[in-house]
Amino acid sequence: MKTIQYIKGDATVPQTKGIKIIAHICNDIGGWGKGFVLAVSKRWEAPEKEYRNWHRFRSKNNFALGEIQIIQVEKYIYVANMIGQKGIKTGSNGVPVRYEAIEKCLETLSNEALSLNASIHMPRIGCGLAGGKWTEIEPIIERTLLNKNVEVFIYDFE
Template sequence: MSNQHQLCLNSGAKEGVCLTAIRYLKGDATDPQEAAAKPKIIVHVCNDLGKWGRGFVLALSKRWPAPERSYREAYASNSPPALGSVQFVPVETFVEVANLIGQRGIARRGQKTPPIRYDAVRTGLAAVAHRAMETGSSVHMPRIGCGLAGGRWDRIEPLIADTLLAAGVPVTVYDF
């Protein structure tokens, strides 16, 4: 079942400019609903601590070991990825996973500020848009940043519009 919403920008473009819609589907973001021979990027949000083990990453690890391995290796190095950076990890011939570092730490009991960092998500999505334009990829994701990172979709969706949609990149968001 597909549901499309057309987004109109209020910042970063002329007021009221409408872009290609995000396509919303019920399904699994690790199984992009796109032609098999077309390049696809699966985006998800990671923390900046090197911690991998809860949320959407479990589905990724079950399907492909490479994104987790790359993430853990990067955080074991002397120069771990910074907020806003993205690791692009090839997992199949036409599929790569984007580990977007978009949350500061992890949620803790009693913590008032959620770990999501919207500026970092915007920076990372801009890098994904650039990569998607270079490779002719479509972008697929769950509702990034809205699970364990504590973000709000009404703040994430405009970031997608300002980066990916503004670049003409097709985006599909999956609700499991």
């Protein structure tokens, strides 16, 4: 089984050869404006545009917790918008992160990565504004991606 490779740097600038998918967590209310999505939008406009359209037309598509959207942004780079967060605020229902939704997203992402022969690049998903714990996310990555022999790179921004 592969292991997570940790890299210091920017996940929007993947540091490997070949086809790459940059994965990140989105909320289920159509909000895009804080956290890692700002770095994504700074490099490419398509992921935000596609996410907003996905949300806008949600009555006619699969926009929901646990679903993903893959957008090609360069010849060898894709972005995966993954809905793994319920709302945006911590409140009576706890933190926004939804581990079961992230697991479903990563399960789907593993199939996409295998079909594209791509590696996965991401920040510590679900652990920023979503309020999740890496000790919960890391085993999900192991079960969904590493067990299928998908290469995973986690970026810690300096």
